Structures are given as C-alpha cells and as structure tokens.
Amino acid sequence: MFSTSQSVVLLLLVLASFLVQVFALIDAGIRPAHAYLAENKLKKPIWLLILLVAALLTYALGGSFYSLLLVTPALVYLADVRPKIQPYSRRQGGGSGSGPRRPSSGGW
Template identity: 45%
Template sequence: MWIGLVYFFWFLAIVAFLFEVFALVDALRTPAGAYAAASKQSKNLWVILLVVANVVGLAGAAGMVSLIQILPIAAFVVAAIYLADVRPAVAPYRKRGGGSASSGPYGPW
C-alpha cells in the first residue's frame, strides 16, 4: 500500500514540474513590454521566480526534496500564480504570428 502512495506522490511531483516548465517557457516567450502594458511585475522578476521554481520542482521530482516540505509546494504556487493571473493579463499584448504587411486591423485586406 505504501509503495503505491510513494509512486502517486512522485507522479504528482513530475506533473507539478511540467506545470512549472510550461509557465517558464510561456514567460520567456512573452515580450517584456507586455508585462508593463498589463501593469504586472517585470518580465525579469517573473523569469527569475520561475527559474527558481523549476530548480526546486526538478529537485522534488528527482526525489532530492521531500514532497512534504514547503519548497516544492511554494514552487508550484509561483507557477500557478503566473498562469492564473499574469498569463491572461499579458495575452492581449503578445505578438501575433503569421501576419503579413497587408493585414488590416480586422484581418487581411
């Protein structure tokens, strides 16, 4: 019974780490001006916080940090705050890909 519980928490640690990686990649792909336009903290601060969260999350997924300790939980919370609050706020200010020079404000001419 205990072995199954250990694997369950290890699986949760891996899922949390992937969640943190996704948040970091999204923060890196978002232009710095989008954070200022959305009245959020700077891109540099979010990238630093998410890099630290990824390091702690990787340590938790690798079993180097106990899942009961507060650091892996805090790392997941940082990524969750970014994805729930900052990502939707900066989404309208992201560069849209695939546009051509003849595109108007409502689509191609």
Template identity: 40%
Template sequence: MIRDLQLLVYFALYAVVFAVTVYALVDALRRPAAAFVSGGKRTKQFWTILLGAATAVAFVAIPWPVGFGMLSFLALGSAVAAGVYLADVRPAIKPYSGGSGRSRGTRGGW
C-alpha cells in the first residue's frame, strides 16, 4: 500500500516536470526570434534546443507505464532549464513578442 502511494507520487512528480517542460518548449517555439535578441537573452535556437532536450529527458524519466523510467536524476536538470526559461527569459521577451494578449473585441469592459 505504501509502495503504491510512493509510486503514485513519483509518477505525479515526473509527469509535472514533463508538463512544465512541454509548456516551456511550446512557449519558446511560439515567440519570434527577434524577441530573444531584443530582450537581451540567448537566441531562440539555443532555448528551443535546450528545452527540446529537457523535454525528451523529462519524458524518459517518467516511470514505465508511460515513459521509460530511466535517467530520473536528469529530470532535475530539465526542471531547472524550464524554470529558468519561465522565470527569467519569458518575462524578458514577452514585451517584444507582439500582440497585446487576450482580445476583448469591440465592446467595452462592462
């Protein structure tokens, strides 16, 4: 019973790391390359390669029913790469990405 709970927590933890890395990778792919340079960060190619590798490692680290359950210690590096992108790079490049966010249409706020 305790073993099953431990496996469930283990699976949930690595699934969250995988989901965060996928989110960061998709966000980096959607941003224009000029936004990275304008924001004073490394290039889009650097971040997409890094986050792509982090996503692959995070998938491999997920336990067996979904992933392979190998390289689980490297999932920490995947989480760090995605965390750095989401906490530092994304806010810096967001103003240069174009668009004003959610469209409200032609009517007022109320």
C-alpha cells in the first residue's frame, strides 16, 4: 500500500504527534487545578483523561494514519488552555503562584 519512504514519513509524523501528546499531558499535569476553573476551562482531571486516552490510542494504533487525528486534543490544549493557565503556575517565579502576576505600579 505504502512505499518504504511513505511509511517512514508516516511513522515520523506519528512519533512527533505522540511526543506532542505526551508533552501536553505532562504540562496539564503540572498546572494547578484551580487555574482551569479560574479561566473557565474544563476541569483538570477531564483534560488529563482526554489527553491520556488520545496518547494511549495513538500508541495502540501505531503507524496508522488515523492516529494522526488524535493529536487534535493536545493541539487544542496547547493553543487554547495552556496560555490561559500558564500564569497560575508556581514555576513562573516570584510570588506565591496563586494567580496571574500583575504589573507593578512602581514605587515602594
């Protein structure tokens, strides 16, 4: 059905898709749960479940073309959810990490 070069390209695309999914899953796991609620996004456990199922199905389907479609939830998370909840992360430095950082008004 596919030539060898097409199979290699498909396999590389599936591997890249899987790596994006794993990155999104790990990123979703390290973000605080209250950030999802504060930004009116789906709850953290729901995002974790969606991303985990998509990654597991991609792994199970292997080099199938259909496994490329399963990167969609990870792309939605990375493009829509992550930028909104990222300011709530404790890893951003400074402050307690309880909410987004506000610009300083200067002075003492």
